[in-house]
Amino acid sequence: xxxxxxxxxxxxxGLMAVGLVIGVCGGFFGVGGSFLAGPALFAFGLxxxxxxxxxxxxxxxxxxxxxxxxxxxxxxxxxxxxxxxFGTIPGVxxxxxxxxxxxxxxxxxxxxxxxxxxxxxxxxIFVAWESWQAIKLTKHGRSKKSDTIGSSRSSKADxxxxxxxxxxxxxxxxxxxxxxxxxxxxxxxxxTILAMAFIGGVLSGFLGGGAGYIRMPALxxxxxxxxxxxxxxxxxxxxxxxxxxxxxxAIKGNVDIxxxxxxxxxxxxGAQIGASLTSYFQGPLIxxxxxxxxxxxxxxxxxxLLTGHHV
Amino acid sequence: xxxxxxxxxxxxxxxxxxxxxxxxxxAFVAGYYFLFLHFLGGWLKRLFEHKILYAIVALALICAQGxxxxxxxxxxxxxxxxxxx
Numbered sequence: 001x002x003x004x005x006x007x008x009x010x011x012x013x014g015l016m017a018v019g020l021v022i023g024v025c026g027g028f029f030g031v032g033g034s035f036l037a038g039p040a041l042f043a044f045g046l047x048x049x050x051x052x053x054x055x056x057x058x059x060x061x062x063x064x065x066x067x068x069x070x071x072x073x074x075x076x077x078x079x080x081x082x083x084x085x086f087g088t089i090p091g092v093x094x095x096x097x098x099x100x101x102x103x104x105x106x107x108x109x110x111x112x113x114x115x116x117x118x119x120x121x122x123x124x125i126f127v128a129w130e131s132w133q134a135i136k137l138t139k140h141g142r143s144k145k146s147d148t149i150g151s152s153r154s155s156k157a158d159x160x161x162x163x164x165x166x167x168x169x170x171x172x173x174x175x176x177x178x179x180x181x182x183x184x185x186x187x188x189x190x191x192t193i194l195a196m197a198f199i200g201g202v203l204s205g206f207l208g209g210g211a212g213y214i215r216m217p218a219l220x221x222x223x224x225x226x227x228x229x230x231x232x233x234x235x236x237x238x239x240x241x242x243x244x245x246x247x248x249x250a251i252k253g254n255v256d257i258x259x260x261x262x263x264x265x266x267x268x269x270g271a272q273i274g275a276s277l278t279s280y281f282q283g284p285l286i287x288x289x290x291x292x293x294x295x296x297x298x299x300x301x302x303x304x305l306l307t308g309h310h311v
Numbered sequence: 312x313x314x315x316x317x318x319x320x321x322x323x324x325x326x327x328x329x330x331x332x333x334x335x336x337x338a339f340v341a342g343y344y345f346l347f348l349h350f351l352g353g354w355l356k357r358l359f360e361h362k363i364l365y366a367i368v369a370l371a372l373i374c375a376q377g378x379x380x381x382x383x384x385x386x387x388x389x390x391x392x393x394x395x396x
Contacts, residue, residue, distance in 0.1 A: 001349075004356040012344065057369060061377035068381075243370060250366030253359075257369035258352055261376055265340040265348075268380040 006050045006256035014044060015259060016266035019058075023270020025293060026066070032059050032238070034209020035120055037263070039297035043304045046259070048109040049099050053254030054263075055208030057246040059238060061264045062271065063210065067235035075232030077182035077225070080193070081240075084233075087194035088241035091201020096248045098206050113301045116207055120294040120301075123213050130162060130217075131288040166224030183225040183233070196222060197237075205245055210238040213294070339383050 001012045018040040022033030034055050041051045070076055102108035174189045196218045204211035212234055219230035249255050358365045 002352065004352050005359050016340075016344075057373050060370065061373040061380075064374055064377040065381040243374075246370050246373070247366045250369045251362045253362065255366070255369055257365075257372055258348065258355055260369075260373055261348055261351075262344065264373065264376055265344060265380065268377075268384065269337060269340060 003256050003258050005258060006046060006054075008044075008046055008050075008256075010044050010046070010259065012262050015262045018044075019263040019266025019268075020270040020273075022263075023062075023267035024274040026062060026267065026271050026274060032062065032210040032212045033267070034059065034207065034211070035123065035213055035294045035297045038116060038208050039120075039300040039304075041259070042109075042113065043300045046256070048112045049103055049254045050256050050259075052099055052112065052206070052208035053246070053249030053252070054256050054260045056204070056210075056242050056249055057255050057257055057260040058264050058267065059208075059210045060242045060246055061260070062267055063235050063238045063242065065268075066271070067232065067239055070232030070235055073228075073232070075228050076236045077180060077229050077233045078236065080180050080183055080225070081233045081236040083178070083190065083193050084197040084237045085240045087197025088201035088204070088237060089244050091198040091203075092205035092241055092245040093201075093248060094198075095202045095205020095207070096245065096252065096254075098202075099249075099254065100252055110305070112207065113305050117298045117301050119203065119207065119213075120298040124291050124294045124298075126217070127294075128288065128291045131291070135288070162221040165221050169222050170224065180225075183223070183229050185224060188223065193223070201241060204241065205248075210234070210242050212238070340380070 002009050018037060022037050025033045025036065037055045037058065038051050041055065042048060046054070067076065099108060099112070102111050169192060170185070170188055172189050172192060173187075174191050176190050177187050178190055178193075179186055180188065196215070200211045200215040200218065203214050215234050215237075216230055219225045219234060220227055225233065246255060250257070355365070355368075358368060
């Protein structure tokens with residue numbers, strides 16, 4: 001099928017299949033899936049600037065529904081989400097301007113692809129290390145309240161070896177200081193939140209998607225937000241920031257909305273399957289199962305860069 | 312990625328329900344694709360010349376599709392849930 005906006009010829013069934021896999025990942029792992037969507041679109045032959053903008057548009061459609069569900073469950077810290085927007089939007093614009101700069105120098109594909117590979121490999125290494133440590137803590141019965149994110153009484157409490165990091169970050173006291181009761185945070189500097197959101201925004205604007213792969217661990221490990229609140233708040237924040245990113249990239253001519261719409265149909269089916277599958281699997285093992293996915297995305301980019309072939 | 316370690320079990324979720332729901336949903340989506348998205352390309356291409364308008368329409372389309380597919384999902388889950396009972 002021809003996609004006249006980006007001037008590409010792509011198989012719509014392939015796009016739906018990618019959307020399906022991303023949707024399953026989203027429903028199962030609680031992530032947006034841009035670590036697979038971006039590399040897959042690039043491998044299909046879409047120019048990198050369209051990959052970034054289109055992936056961002058596709059993530060908006062997914063986030064609206066998911067955020068609504070999390071909001072009903074009380075998993076959204078609206079105060080934190082709205083503060084983060086003020087850091088994310090300048091970040092998204094910075095990333096989008098970076099894409100424009102690279103477009104002018106005609107090396108957008110290579111530079112974005114290399115940054116993508118570095119980020120994806122780093123995510124895989126981090127998640128592998130973190131989930132392995134969490135499994136060891138659980139197995140040896142060493143998990144105590146201080147190793148737990150969220151309320152230890154809650155069924156949603158999560159064992160992690162990185163809990164102490166959030167406490168150290170809360171010691172950074174540059175005014176104004178805020179309290180976030182919905183996330184159980186007594187005192188945190190506004191600048192910590194804005195800096196974290198800005199970095200997520202830059203990656204989102206530069207690599208596409210919602211950058212949940214950065215923002216989610218940052219919310220949990222750096223800010224100390226309970227995992228279920230972090231997922232809901234991240235999704236709420238993504239609607240606004242990715243919505244802005246979609247507008248910004250579309251005005252710059254980087255969004256093929258038809259591709260996003262076709263891919264999103266598959267993602268919607270996959271999300272239902274993924275959410276249902278979570279009732280069969282539990283615990284840090286889910287995080288460990290996530291490890292190969294960013295590596296698969298990185299391998300797809302390396303293959304496309306080295307061979308120049310499109311899938 | 313961080314994930315709640317203990318998910319509350321989803322009552323009544325069976326492989327049969329998942330496959331059945333996916334088949335119905337796929338049929339809806341395929342129909343939607345051929346009836347609507349296939350004919351949208353030409354119009355969007357012309358709109359692409361007016362970047363600001365295109366950006367607003369693009370955002371509205373993806374939001375509307377997200378809500379529409381969610382409504383279909385909720386409906387199909389309800390139908391299959393009733394059959395299961």
